[in-house]
Amino acid sequence: MPVTVTHSTVTTTVASPTVIGSPRALTQPLGLLRLLQLVSTCMAFSLVASAGAWRGHMGNWSMFTWCFCFAVTLVILLVELGGFQARFPFFWRNFTITIACYAALLCLSASIIYPITYVQFLSHGPSRDHATAATAFSGIACLAYATEVAWTRARPGEITGYMASEPGLLKVLETFVACLIFVFISSPYLYHNWLALEWCVAVYALCFVLAALTILLNLGHCTNMLPIPFHSFLLGLALLSVLLYATALVLWPLYQFNENYSVQSWRARDVSCGDRNPYLVCIWDRRLAVTILTAVNLLAYVGDLVYSAHLVFVKV
Known part of the structure; x- marks a missing residue:
């Protein structure tokens, strides 16, 4: 079934790949890769659940990650086995690569956060062995999802959906990093005393909403509803986000690590880091x-700005 892809004033029709709605789809390389994702995430949360080896916010985050990735991968496999891609409300390749990119980032975060905040504090025994094995399976899942992203992303010169291109994948990274920021600032006492810090929180929220809106517009084929060309919208959004994040990168560390603003500039002086609860991240570490993460997202938005400027100003 042909798919029409619009870029600025040029409309090009490309053929969608043939979809096989049968068990043979599982024997294809991409099907085998998704089976690996399904098994590895299932093993990760099963091992942790069987030993009760999770506690605190970061443990809950890791458990949510493995369960979520398992669930969405199972849905994707069932849709492909049934050949229901044409009935799906989103362009299938856009949807699957977006999910794979989010899953790769989620499993990467769980593979780092879970052993740091939980596994290292466990005494030697079955629970620690289960937690260590779950971390290993989380790493395998991360590699499997990252391989799918690298395999299915747009090649140079290929015309495809926005989410399969580098700017689309950067949008996924931007929203994911923003979600991590929200996890670390979930306690209002980190910012409610200073207007500058509340401005930083507003920056994180506004840029996240705009980036998420861009993803949803692409997944739903609604970019033509914008009053301006989509590439011009992307350029303006990237420029605005770079300027906003630049202010946050200056203000957040200035007010969080300066003793003139009644905060501890050194970790050793922060009483919340006294190892009273090893399963929680202390204030200074947050x-x-x-x-x-603010610096990481600023770099992502700068890269997004470069790509967007290239699309608008460079005629190919």
């Missing part, structure tokens, strides 16, 4: 994590 502040540092948000600073690093």
Whole structure:
């Protein structure tokens, strides 16, 4: 079934890949890769659940990650086995690569956060062995999802959906990093005393909403509803986000690590980091994590701005 893809003023028709709605789809390389994703995420949360080896916010995050990735991968496999892609409300390739990119980032975060905040504090025994094995399966799942992204993303010169291109994948990264920031600033005492810090939180929320809206517009084929050309919208959005995140990168560490604003500039002086609860991230570590993630997202938006400017100003 042909798919029409519109880029600025040029409309090109490309053929969608043939879909096989039969069990033979599982023997294809991409089907085998998704089976690996399904098994590895299932093993990860099963091992943790059987030993009760999760506690605290970060443990809940890891458990949610493995369950969510397993569920969406199972749905994708069932849709492909039934050959229901044409009835799906989204362009299938856009949807699957978006999910694969989110799943790769989620499993990567769980593979790092879970052993740091939980496994290292367990005493030697069956629970620790289960948790260590779950971490290994989480890493395998991350590699499997990342392989799918690399395999199905747009090649140079190929005309395809926006989410399979580098700017689309950057949008996924931007929203994911913003979600991590929200996890670390879930406690209002980190920012409610200063207007500058509340501005930073507003920046994170606004840029997340705009990036998520861009993803939804692409998945739903609604970009033509915008009053301006889509590439011009992307350029303006990327420029605005770069400017906003630049202010956040200056203000957040300035107010979070300066003793003139009644905060501890050194981790050793923060009483919340006294190892009273090893399964929770202390205040100073939260502040540092948000600073690093702000810098990461600023770099992502700069890359997005470069791609968007290229699409608008360079005639190919």
